[in-house]
Amino acid sequence: MSLIIAFVTGATAVLETITHKRAALLPNEIRANGFAALDGIEPVVTAFDTNRSKNLNDLLQWLDWRNASGVILLADDSLPDLVAYLGDQFNVHRFTPPAYGTRMDNQLTSTLSKCLKAYKYLASRFADAKYQQIFRLPLRNFDAPDIARMRELCRDMTQRNYGNEIDALLRDMRKRQAPKRASDYQDIYYVDDSGKHFQFGHEHHALADTAMPPHNALCIIGNCLRFGQRFDGTTHYNVSRDKGASMKGTYLDCHGSCRLHQKHSHINMFTNNFF
The missing domain is CATH 3.40.50 (Rossmann fold)
Structure with a gap:
């Protein structure tokens, strides 16, 4: 490549x-x-x-x-x-x-x-795994002002002090991490302002749909490239709530449309927001 x-x-x-x-x-x-x-x-x-x-x-x-x-x-x-x-x-x-x-x-x-x-x-x-899972978060469904900030910082980067600003963003995002010390625990997740827990999963039991139609080129590209960096689109996030609270509800998909998750269990959500 x-x-x-x-x-x-x-x-x-x-x-x-x-x-x-x-x-x-x-x-x-x-x-x-x-x-x-x-x-x-x-x-x-x-x-x-x-x-x-x-x-x-x-x-x-x-x-x-x-x-x-x-x-x-x-x-x-x-x-x-x-x-x-x-x-x-x-x-x-x-x-x-x-x-x-x-x-x-x-x-x-x-x-x-x-x-x-x-x-x-x-x-x-x-390339650093602990940061990649921040960069790869599903942008439409992780509710936090830090997401808009990340999208801005990773565009037109030469017009800003990108090194300091990106590192500051990553530090702030890691404050959303739980447990706080990643080395002590296997299950690390990031919590958004709506209380959703995004745990990066290494399993490959689910795959994002790539059929065109109904999907378009941006759906496919969004699950292999983020800010110009290629990643493994066969991995996803396990999205849940604290204490096993229900995840039933509507969420934005890879088209930007609201779609119903009908189960109470966690959601398998990919970087491009497909679930």
Whole structure:
């Protein structure tokens, strides 16, 4: 698998430069020693021409996300809804196309350098199991203001002090963990403001539905990529309440629709909110 880095732009000069330069635009520190900075994973630098289509579904069909270890999107203003629409699944950054007459390749390399540094930092946290189960929480069903904060921090990361802010978020989220000392207990869960307990399960007895229809591409992508990081979509969360209280009720599914859970028992809920 490769790391896909896709510019989403209608700027002709940017499109031409990427077509001719591609991987040569990557910073030297990334290309050195067989891409050692990325653990040997070679990035694929490409571009989607928004002059040909401004349809986000066309972008998803074009993007080779199924074969990617990670996905970084760098988008200009030609697809204004992209960050909001795809920011939970991919590592999305806004960029301003360099003006004509500038050293286009140098400017793009500088942009790539900043985005890759941010991506690497997030990847290092995501690879840690105790943090990954925070990043992977079902965003529609974990009721807490920290979720909105996490979604904001993991989008357009180069515009903020992402390292300090992400680490502060993770510290705050771990205050929701019970029991408090993970090393002493096998069953660790995170408690939202509605009293729901989200325990990351390592069992594989349930699988998220992938039939299209009724599901769409975002349902599928949302259960294998979060903030541009690939994860094992065969694992899920066991969602329950304290003292075995009933879980019967309505919850948001992977389409964003309310769906009834008719049993009193816990819910098997996946990262994309499918249950």
